[in-house]
Amino acid sequence: MSAHGYFSRTGHGDRAIAIDANRTVFGSGALEEVGAHARNLGMKRVGLYTDARVGALPSVATAVRSLSSAGISVSVFDGVEIEPSDRSLKAALDFAEHERFDGFVSVGGGSVIDTCKAVCLYSSYPPADFLDYVNQPLGRALPAPGPLKPHIACPTTFGTASECTSVAIFNFLDLGTKAGISNRAIKPQLGIIDPEALRTLPGPVVAANGMDVFSHAVESYTARPFTQRPAPPDPTARPVIQGANPFSDVNCLEAIRLIGENLFRAVSDPEDFSARENLSFAGLLAGIGFGTAGCNLPHGMSYAVSGLVKSYRAEGWPRDKPLVPHGFAVIVNSPSVFRFMGPVCPQRHAEAARAFAVEVEGRPPGEALASGLIELMRSVGAPNGLGELGYTSEELDALTDKGWKQRRVVDNAARAITREEMRAIFAGAFSYW
Numbered sequence: 001m002s003a004h005g006y007f008s009r010t011g012h013g014d015r016a017i018a019i020d021a022n023r024t025v026f027g028s029g030a031l032e033e034v035g036a037h038a039r040n041l042g043m044k045r046v047g048l049y050t051d052a053r054v055g056a057l058p059s060v061a062t063a064v065r066s067l068s069s070a071g072i073s074v075s076v077f078d079g080v081e082i083e084p085s086d087r088s089l090k091a092a093l094d095f096a097e098h099e100r101f102d103g104f105v106s107v108g109g110g111s112v113i114d115t116c117k118a119v120c121l122y123s124s125y126p127p128a129d130f131l132d133y134v135n136q137p138l139g140r141a142l143p144a145p146g147p148l149k150p151h152i153a154c155p156t157t158f159g160t161a162s163e164c165t166s167v168a169i170f171n172f173l174d175l176g177t178k179a180g181i182s183n184r185a186i187k188p189q190l191g192i193i194d195p196e197a198l199r200t201l202p203g204p205v206v207a208a209n210g211m212d213v214f215s216h217a218v219e220s221y222t223a224r225p226f227t228q229r230p231a232p233p234d235p236t237a238r239p240v241i242q243g244a245n246p247f248s249d250v251n252c253l254e255a256i257r258l259i260g261e262n263l264f265r266a267v268s269d270p271e272d273f274s275a276r277e278n279l280s281f282a283g284l285l286a287g288i289g290f291g292t293a294g295c296n297l298p299h300g301m302s303y304a305v306s307g308l309v310k311s312y313r314a315e316g317w318p319r320d321k322p323l324v325p326h327g328f329a330v331i332v333n334s335p336s337v338f339r340f341m342g343p344v345c346p347q348r349h350a351e352a353a354r355a356f357a358v359e360v361e362g363r364p365p366g367e368a369l370a371s372g373l374i375e376l377m378r379s380v381g382a383p384n385g386l387g388e389l390g391y392t393s394e395e396l397d398a399l400t401d402k403g404w405k406q407r408r409v410v411d412n413a414a415r416a417i418t419r420e421e422m423r424a425i426f427a428g429a430f431s432y433w
């Protein structure tokens with residue numbers, strides 16, 4: 001691998017990357033094939049998981065029809081909560097226990113797919129204690145004893161990449177905290193991505209998810225290069241987050257280009273299906289990209305932004321409780337991060353800006369990329385920084401405390417930052433126009 005400037009390896013860094021390809025079927029109408037794929041995986045009695053909103057949309061009807069015509073019996077559970085909790089997970093588990101499924105299909109957004117991943121694990125190997133599979137310190141992080149029942153994930157949004165990751169995130173209500181299950185076994189056997197599902201996606205949801213995809217791509221592209229992270233003692237156990245690498249680069253640059261060309265079109269004109277199709281593909285590419293490279297600061301900081309919200313409610317999401325949609329919690333940090341990290345790896349910020357069709361000549365590359373993004377944020381109705389989400393400078397310390405704990409992603413930045421620097425980046429993220 002002599003391209004892409006990775007050959008400045010000093011002798012201490014890693015020399016190779018591991019690519020865990022995800023089995024994916026992509027294309028308009030692909031959901032009609034779910035029955036054939038389920039049969040091929042040996043399913044006879046399927047639990048189809050969704051939420052109440054998606055359950056009423058054509059995608060679920062398409063999946064049920066396809067499974068039934070493949071001779072598979074199917075029962076639908078539509079009680080998954082947005083921002084799933086241990087309570088909604090237990091309800092989903094009760095349904096699986098009662099019906100004795102031999103396989104699972106999830107149709108919905110990240111919450112639905114995450115819930116189904118956990119249901120698949122718990123129903124394949126019921127744990128002695130509910131927290132056995134939950135990440136430490138809350139749980140015991142036990143590995144799965146063997147292969148799970150098959151699970152086909154069919155996302156109806158784009159960009160979360162939940163269909164190709166080994167992580168499921170839940171709110172633990174009694175403990176008032178978020179916790180995850182990270183377990184290689186829970187990655188679905190197959191993802192079916194059908195852009196047809198995006199036809200009914202509300203404009204604000206398209207905007208937020210597009211922002212998330214853009215940031216996945218830029219964060220992976222500007223992450224610490226894999227040659228600068230230590231080689232693992234065991235070459236068969238490279239981490240999921242490996243840093244920027246030539247494989248994720250090609251995926252991410254194309255995702256950035258597609259977001260630049262299609263996001264405004266898709267948000268402003270719901271009839272422009274080809275724009276939505278392109279966004280769906282961009283989401284897949286960026287998902288593959290961050291699946292090997294990993295995100296860095298904007299995502300690390302986003303958990304503080306979404307976790308400390310007090311009153312913000314977004315149009316297009318349930319308004320019964322304050323909530324910052326994930327894509328918006330991420331993107332409010334991104335321009336400030338690009339301005340700060342641009343000088344650390346100017347070449348990469350310049351390349352990302354060019355892929356985004358932003359003029360770079362005559363100004364710092366981080367600034368060029370930030371200004372191109374700010375223009376897009378304005379045009380698609382993204383919030384104008386932390387200020388619009390209800391934050392004031394009084395909360396800078398609380399935001400920094402929480403963001404600082406996200407070590408895995410924070411340490412994946414192109415250079416290590418101090419706590420004071422993270423505070424300064426948050427301070428630069430209050431208002432952009």
Ligand SMILES: [Fe+2]
Pocket residue numbers: 160212216299326330
């Ligand atoms: Fe994300």
